[in-house]
Amino acid sequence: MTWSKCSPPLLGRAYGVLALLMLLSLSGCSVYSFTGTNIDxxxxxxxxxxxxxxxxNGPSTLSQRFTEEFKNYFQRNTTLKLVPRDGDLQFEGQIIAYDFAPAAIQRENGVDQAGINRLTIQVRVRFTNTNDPKQDFEQTFQSTGDFAATRDVSSINNDPSALRLPINNIITDTFNKSVANW
Structure with a gap:
């Protein structure tokens, strides 16, 4: 039988089987999920x-808020069980900077003033993978959020939504570095 005599449905199935075999051969030994994780x-x-x-500086609730959002993100995006200590994957660290400063100066009526205020948050993260120490790291992650010059640091500290973007960016970067291997 030659390929020219194959019926289109048979030829389609052959391509489907070939595509499936190629997909399986590319998967290797690691596990990949649709959330982007690559966890052993x-x-x-x-x-x-x-x-x-x-x-x-920073709001008094910053430590608790950052930690809870960190835990929630990993629980939503992995199937790992959260344990109080000695997990297969371990995270610890500290918030090392919380700075609020003018980011863009504008001249208005002959006076220089802030056009935008920028909040910068830095978090030092230590990651330990007990199954593969080659993946361990200690790194500082940083993110910023820009706000209108009319907003001062106390209005930002008292607005939970204002901190959402910088906190989420740091958590996402940590997630990608630790379990998504990006």
């Missing part, structure tokens, strides 16, 4: 210590 199947648990606020 032996990794079952995660522990996340409280991120202490070592910055000189």
């Amino acid at each position: 199947p032996q990794v079952k648990t995660i522990s996340i210590s409280t991120f202490q606020n070592n910055a000189n």
